[in-house]
C-alpha cells in the first residue's frame with residue numbers, strides 16, 4: 001500500500017484528469033464528490049448506506065465537533081472514525097468558514113479568531129495551532145488549514161490584508177503539523193477573493209510552504225457563476241498538477257463539470273443532502289421536485305436506471321406522500337437517492353475522462369442541467 005499522501009495521476013482529457021489519493025484509511029479515486037457529514041453524520045444515513053452508494057470519503061467539521069460533543073471527548077472515545085462507525089477516509093474543514101458564517105461576535109487577530117458559539121454563546125479562540133490540535137484529536141485523514149474565507153464583495157485592501165494573515169496562519173498550521181503524524185494530510189487553502197493577482201500570490205506562498213494538497217477557498221460565497229468560473233479557470237492551473245486540487249463548497253452538477261474541466265480533483269457541497277430534505281431530487285433526466293401534485297398518483301420509480309433502495313422499492317407517489325407528510329423516512333430515502341446520483345455521476349465522469357470523451361459527457365449532462373438554471 002502506498003504511503004498516505006501519495007497521489008498518482010491516471011489518464012486525462014484536456015485539463016480534466018483522473019487520479020488516486022492514498023490516505024491512512026484507504027485510497028480515493030478522483031475526481032471525487034465528498035458527502036458532507038458536518039456533525040459526524042451524513043444526515044439521516046448510516047455508514048452502511050454510505051458504503052452501499054460507494055461514497056469513498058466523507059466530510060466532518062472542526063467547528064461543529066469542537067463545540068459539540070468536543071474533540072477531546074471524540075479522541076478519548078477512539079477518534080471520529082470509531083465514534084461515527086465510518087472506516088473510510090474523512091476530511092475535516094478547519095472551521096474557518098463556519099466561524100465566519102455561523103458564529104457571532106468574531107474578532108480576527110494575529111493569534112487567531114475569537115468567536116461566540118452559535119450553540120450557547122460561549123467564547124472561543126481558533127488559532128492555527130488549535131485547529132490543528134482539534135483535527136489531530138478527531139483523527140481526520142485530510143486536515144484543512146485555518147483561513148479567512150473573505151466575504152464576497154470585500155475590497156482589494158481588505159482582501160490583501162486578509163490574505164497576508166491567512167498565509168501566516170497557513171505557515172503556523174504547517175509548523176504545528178510538519179507531516180507524517182499518523183498519516184494525517186494537511187491541505188492549504190488559496191484565498192485572494194476575486195483579484196487574480198492576489199490569487200496567484202496566495203498560490204505561490206502556499207506552494208513555498210508546501211502542502212499535501214491545495215484547495216481553492218473563497219468561492220461559492222454568493223458570487224455569480226461566471227465570476228466563480230473566471231477565478232476557477234485562472235487559479236486552478238497555478239496549483240501543482242501532481243497534488244490534489246480541491247474546490248471547497250462546490251457544487252451543483254454543472255459546477256462539478258466545470259470544475260473537472262478546469263482540472264479540479266475534489267469537491268464538497270451540501271446541495272444533494274440539503275436538497276433531499278426539501279424534496280429536490282437529482283436524476284439523469286433532470287431535477288424532480290417530488291412535492292409537485294403531478295406525482296400524486298405516479299406509480300413509477302423516481303429514476304428506473306438508479307440502483308438505490310428508494311428507486312428500486314418505491315414509487316414517486318410514495319416518495320411524494322412521505323415528503324408532504326413530513327415523515328422522517330422521506331429525508332432518508334431522498335438523501336440516499338441524491339448521494340447515489342452524485343456518486344454515479346462522478347463515476348461516469350471518471351470513466352469519460354479515461355475514455356477521452358469528457359466534453360461529450362459534460363454536454364450530455366448540461367442538456368439536463370442547463371447552466372442558466374437557478
Ligand SMILES: CNc1nc2c(CC[C@H]3O[C@@H](OC)[C@H](O)[C@@H]3OC)c3nc(N)[nH]c(=O)c3cc2[nH]1
Pocket residue numbers: 036037038059060061092093094095096097098144147148149150189216217218219220221248249250268269270
Ligand atoms: C458553500 N460554499 C463554500 N463552503 C466553503 C467552505 C466550507 C466547506 C465546509 O463547510 C461544510 O459545508 C457547509 C463542510 O463541512 C465543508 O467541509 C469542507 C470553506 N471552508 C474554508 N475553510 N475556507 C473557504 O474558503 C471555504 C469556502 C467555501 N465556500
Ligand SMILES: [Zn+2]
Pocket residue numbers: 302303306307308309310311312336337338340
Ligand atoms: Zn435512486
